[in-house]
Amino acid sequence: MSALMIRDLHKSYGGLEILAGINLEARTGEFVALVGPSGCGKSTLLAMIAGLETVTSGEIWIGDRLVNSVQPKDRDIAMVFQSYALYPTMTVRQNITFGMESRGVPKAEQAEAVKRVAALLQIEQLLNRKPGQLSGGQRQRVAMGRALVRDPKLFLFDEPLSNLDAKLRVDMRTEIKKLHHRVGKTTVYVTHDQVEAMTLASRIAVMNQGSVQQFDTPKRIYDRPTNMFVAGFMGSPAMNFIPARLAGSTSISVRAADGGDATLALAAPLPVGAPKDMVLGVRPEHIYRFTTDLKARKPAVQSMQAPVELVEPTGAETLAVLRLGDLEITGRFEPDDAPVMGETITLGIDMSRACLFDPVTKALL
Amino acid sequence: MSTRDLTVPVAAPATPWRQRLGTMVPILVLAPSLAASFIYVFVFTLWTLYLSLSSSSLMPTYGFVGLDNYASLWANRRWNIAYTNLFLFSGFYIVGSMAIGLLLAILIDQRVRGEAVWRTIFLYPLAVSFIVTGTVWSWLYNPVDGIQAFVRGLGWTDFSFALTANRNTAIYAVIITGIWQSSGFAMALFLAGLRSVDPDLVKAAQIDGASVSRTYRKVILPTIAPIFLAVAVIQIQFAIKTFDLVAALTRGGPGVSTTFPAIYVYDLMFQRGQIGEGAAAAMMMLAALAVVLMPYSLWIVWRRRAEGRNG
Numbered sequence: 001m002s003a004l005m006i007r008d009l010h011k012s013y014g015g016l017e018i019l020a021g022i023n024l025e026a027r028t029g030e031f032v033a034l035v036g037p038s039g040c041g042k043s044t045l046l047a048m049i050a051g052l053e054t055v056t057s058g059e060i061w062i063g064d065r066l067v068n069s070v071q072p073k074d075r076d077i078a079m080v081f082q083s084y085a086l087y088p089t090m091t092v093r094q095n096i097t098f099g100m101e102s103r104g105v106p107k108a109e110q111a112e113a114v115k116r117v118a119a120l121l122q123i124e125q126l127l128n129r130k131p132g133q134l135s136g137g138q139r140q141r142v143a144m145g146r147a148l149v150r151d152p153k154l155f156l157f158d159e160p161l162s163n164l165d166a167k168l169r170v171d172m173r174t175e176i177k178k179l180h181h182r183v184g185k186t187t188v189y190v191t192h193d194q195v196e197a198m199t200l201a202s203r204i205a206v207m208n209q210g211s212v213q214q215f216d217t218p219k220r221i222y223d224r225p226t227n228m229f230v231a232g233f234m235g236s237p238a239m240n241f242i243p244a245r246l247a248g249s250t251s252i253s254v255r256a257a258d259g260g261d262a263t264l265a266l267a268a269p270l271p272v273g274a275p276k277d278m279v280l281g282v283r284p285e286h287i288y289r290f291t292t293d294l295k296a297r298k299p300a301v302q303s304m305q306a307p308v309e310l311v312e313p314t315g316a317e318t319l320a321v322l323r324l325g326d327l328e329i330t331g332r333f334e335p336d337d338a339p340v341m342g343e344t345i346t347l348g349i350d351m352s353r354a355c356l357f358d359p360v361t362k363a364l365l
Numbered sequence: 366m367s368t369r370d371l372t373v374p375v376a377a378p379a380t381p382w383r384q385r386l387g388t389m390v391p392i393l394v395l396a397p398s399l400a401a402s403f404i405y406v407f408v409f410t411l412w413t414l415y416l417s418l419s420s421s422s423l424m425p426t427y428g429f430v431g432l433d434n435y436a437s438l439w440a441n442r443r444w445n446i447a448y449t450n451l452f453l454f455s456g457f458y459i460v461g462s463m464a465i466g467l468l469l470a471i472l473i474d475q476r477v478r479g480e481a482v483w484r485t486i487f488l489y490p491l492a493v494s495f496i497v498t499g500t501v502w503s504w505l506y507n508p509v510d511g512i513q514a515f516v517r518g519l520g521w522t523d524f525s526f527a528l529t530a531n532r533n534t535a536i537y538a539v540i541i542t543g544i545w546q547s548s549g550f551a552m553a554l555f556l557a558g559l560r561s562v563d564p565d566l567v568k569a570a571q572i573d574g575a576s577v578s579r580t581y582r583k584v585i586l587p588t589i590a591p592i593f594l595a596v597a598v599i600q601i602q603f604a605i606k607t608f609d610l611v612a613a614l615t616r617g618g619p620g621v622s623t624t625f626p627a628i629y630v631y632d633l634m635f636q637r638g639q640i641g642e643g644a645a646a647a648m649m650m651l652a653a654l655a656v657v658l659m660p661y662s663l664w665i666v667w668r669r670r671a672e673g674r675n676g
Contacts, residue, residue: 047568050568050572051571051572052568052571052572071571072568072571072572073571073572073573073574073575077572078572079568079569079572081565081568081569082565083563083565084565085563085565085566085568085569087566087569087570087583087584087587087588088566088587088588089584089587089588089590090583090587098570098573098575098583099572099573099574099575102570102573102574102575102576102579103574146569146573
């Protein structure tokens with residue numbers, strides 16, 4: 001059964017269309033991430049699921065109930081906000097019990113629930129403090145506690161980690177993942193950070209300009225992005241896009257560093273009706289230094305020459321900017337095996353992992 | 366890559382007199398206003414304090430008479446009425462204008478249509494001087510050609526609305542007028558406060574199932590508690606200084622029923638030539654202000670320390 005079902009959802013303010021026909025579905029216990037650049041409508045979509053924004057047209061189902069016109073409090077949801085939205089004048093305990101208090105839950109039951117949640121999130125020692133006396137990470141926990149105590153059908157997270165510093169963000173990301181494993185609640189998680197989406201979600205909906213571009217597992221989204229937007233948005237550094245032309249039935253040619261053409265054999269035959277011009281998409285980690293050993297291990301590897309413009313060591317890996325005609329592409333290398341600036345190296349491109357796009361429709365071929 | 370000379374020519378180290386001038390400039394600029402504040406606030410306060418202990422009558426003299434002026438002040442029935450009026454007026458005026466101001470602010474905060482128009486209308490009384498307010502309202506209260514005459518003209522010939530004509534109710538006419546004048550001001554401050562509340566808080570309360578009134582009572586209003594205090598303090602010092610409003614509205618009458626301390630001070634000092642006792646009355650007004658403002662500033666200091674502790 002699906003815990004959340006969204007059918008052909010539209011939202012517009014006056015003449016401005018924010019969401020243009022969203023279809024989405026989350027199975028019970030699933031962790032769905034909505035990811036996209038700012039202004040893509042992901043937060044609006046979440047607010048509509050929560051009932052904080054009205055629906056222009058379409059349907060939102062939570063469980064087996066159509067909730068289009070149901071009040072937020074009756075939707076059986078809990079939400080964690082970007083700013084945490086902890087009530088500043090209440091203690092942590094009061095923050096957690098406020099919802100139950102509003103619903104008239106008996107005191108004894110409230111105390112029991114607070115105890116359970118505080119133990120789960122290890123915030124027992126913070127219960128009598130006010131939000132102003134907590135660190136960012138502690139506030140984050142309390143905000144999650146307030147959501148968890150409800151035991152809702154659906155958890156909504158609105159960019160919950162974007163106010164934390166980089167290190168804490170990684171820690172809290174792990175915590176959220178652990179927490180989701182433990183409580184197993186259906187979760188919809190909005191983020192603009194594709195790494196967060198990749199690490200947390202069981203399925204990702206990549207959004208752009210008010211519509212879902214692709215809704216699939218992280219692996220499928222990463223390996224087989226349906227269009228150039230998804231390909232470029234997911235992954236850092238971004239996928240390299242190289243203009244290419246059809247050369248024979250199973251190979252393509254690209255402009256090489258010296259201005260001539262380099263021919264690359266495709267790993268799989270092209271679909272029927274593929275255009276003559278296309279865009280080759282290669283992720284930086286699928287670019288190697290070519291060796292015969294590599295060719296033996298990965299038969300689909302094709303080689304070409306490219307001068308190294310710039311080298312950026314990050315410690316764990318070294319990124320190299322390579323020149324290809326008037327194009328710059330990025331390759332990711334092992335630090336021990338990294339090229340040096342000014343060198344011209346023979347690249348090995350793993351064609352079995354490469355994607356081909358239609359330059360007009362931007363769609364995957 | 367070519368190496369470039371990255372050293373930028375730096376100005377020669379400033380000469381000591383230039384440096385000294387640099388540190389002096391802020392002091393020089395601030396000196397006149399600091400001196401003026403010091404003289405007008407502290408010197409004149411101390412001078413008034415001294416006068417209140419002197420035998421000054423028409424002109425300041427320096428014969429020391431101890432607390433005689435205070436004794437005669439508190440023996441005066443009119444002063445007692447004035448001081449009582451001050452507390453009565455302050456209480457009703459502050460609570461009334463804050464309650465109405467808060468109500469208006471909450472109503473406007475519901476994203477009403479034409480918000481700017483409403484805001485301007487409600488804030489407008491503040492732009493009118495107390496003298497004008499007092500004069501206009503004195504016409505409205507006037508039984509012969511004010512509201513009473515108007516309603517009677519409509520046919521309700523028994524209608525009676527003559528607050529300012531009765532010595533027991535005249536003070537309430539002053540209070541109503543004061544509230545009319547300043548509830549817009551309270552509204553503006555409260556509205557600013559309401560707008561500064563994180564909208565996510567309201568959304569969180571909505572999801573938590575709190576009703577609108579509960580959201581305001583438990584979440585929004587506690588968050589803007591400091592604004593209540595600020596509004597109250599500003600209103601109190603308005604109330605204590607009340608002079609022109611009463612002067613234009615009732616002239617302290619009927620009889621002495623709406624006399625205020627400021628009016629009394631003015632009377633003693635400039636009409637009757639009793640500068641010593643007038644100064645004593647002025648010191649009593651200062652005391653009333655201090656009673657209000659000292660706890661407030663102590664609280665501010667305490668809060669700043671508390672915040673400093675918690676980081």
